[in-house]
Amino acid sequence: MDISQFSERINQTLSTLSYGESPDKLYAPIRYMMSLGGKRVRPVLTLLGAYLFNDDVEKAVMPAVGVEVFHNFTLMHDDIMDQAPLRRGQVTVHEKWNTSTAILSGDVMLVRAYEFFLGIEPEKLPKALQLFSTCAAQVCEGQQLDMEFESRQDVQIEEYLNMIKLKTAVLLGFSLELGALLNDATPEDAQHLKEFGINMGIAFQLRDDLLDVYGDQSKFGKRVGGDILSDKKTYLLLTALERASATQRKELEQWQGLLEPEQTDKKVEAVKAIYDELDIQGLTQNQINHYFQRGLHHLNEVNALNSKKDLLRGLAIQLIERDS
Template identity: 45%
Template sequence: MLDYTKQFQDHLQSIVQKEAPAGLYQPISYLLHLGGKRIRPILTLMATDAYHVPVERGLAAALAVELFHNFTLMHDDIMDDAPLRRGNPTVHEKWNLNTGILSGDAMLVQAYQSLEVYEDSLFSSLTRMLSQTAIEVCEGQQYDMDFETQSHVSQESYLEMIRLKTAVLVGCALKMGATVGGASNQDAQGLYDFGVLLGTAFQIQDDFLDAFGDPKVFGKQVGGDILENKKTILYHQAMSQANKADQDLILRWFSEKTSSGKAEEKIKAVKELFESSGAKTRTQSLVV
């Protein structure tokens, strides 16, 4: 089996960011080289390889996907006021808020620029895919923010939100790779649909780890979703399984803005409710 990870990492290392202005490009290099699983670009390369096209031909599309993904992370960290990304300070914490916004914008542009190596017809197809995905990711992010202040969010609405915010990019990664490989429209769409399902599973697992993961392994602050009143799958599972008294407690915790002095208390209390209601076990079972 080809080592897709090494091929992509070697390609990423070969991409040299401009030196000036350093305040724009250093944060981009910093975030890109923090690591990560590189799942999306690897899927792009796998899809290209599946159609017996040299994997090298898919590297530019894989880079576009990874640049776009990291752009969303940089801006997502700002909106979440997250202190850590992959166990290291987030860009806006290490530099400042304005740098995080501007460097993120530049990464989005670079994602499109990386596709310019392809012939016009393929470039047009790939940019349309990326643009459609980009607007859907923005829609998902808006829903995510809206849900934080809504007293009721259905599980169906939550699943649609994560489809848009997270899963469509996984689908796009596979579809772009297949398209570069010369797949038929039917094959490319089939891989896209599979990727959306896979991306949904990724997000459910991420929601679980946000509450119950090891910060050293997870690379982010544990309990962030709880503090932001995000009604994740754990919340929905708890509300469907808990007794009336515990449901009332969950609703009370998720209706309050969290002061810094009560953050640890809130995380501890909500996690205990997730466990006692069976939400922790049920959520784990959804992704194994």
């Protein structure tokens, strides 16, 4: 088995789904959002989590799809809150239709996500739903913190790392934990897989922060420097503020809130120059490596065949070395 086979199984199933038909303006945005693609990392992790403990992963397919639908629901609502014009290089749902439609279609996606869990074996269903609900609430907590950080000037690095753990990483951890649960892993193995996923999720988001500043525009799918222009309090900015000299800090603060169209390129270049002076790229990469190694430690503790765990190691490497 290789990862592409798991991806194909997920995409095949997604292509057959019907989220509803009428009214069309409620369901067309869902079909559109799900058609935008993406890496399908979370449902693939669910299948891989199941595969570690049994070659037969069929019982995990529909719950894995539920995870992916939930993930896309969060993206749809995040785009509204961020007023984002593009998602995966395409027009966002609230721009293509309108905000009210995007909110309502997203609500249906959340409902459908729960429905995809209903085929889980009765003795495992309560646990699966409890874990899913806890994870879903944590994702919302992370998004709320992210929004609150926009108006705060005293955000600390540890607060930011906790926020991305909640907003991004816990869903990766849950995806693996769910697959393990469905194929009868021990609680200890399921917990190690969850921790592996969480640490990889933090590394994944830090990589995303890094690509936003240092990525290749033609590969990244959104404007490079977007976080700088929006004054987003990423690990890079918070680390720069912590390590900056008085002069550098003053310059960084002068650029905050400045977004005249004619100044956008200059702002990105000026902030990036300070990042380069402080080696923020190297410091961020060190953090990525730190969480990657922590994750691998937990994966190594899982009682499963190394040949199967190698699939997860390979996927983790792809995620933290990606350029888009």
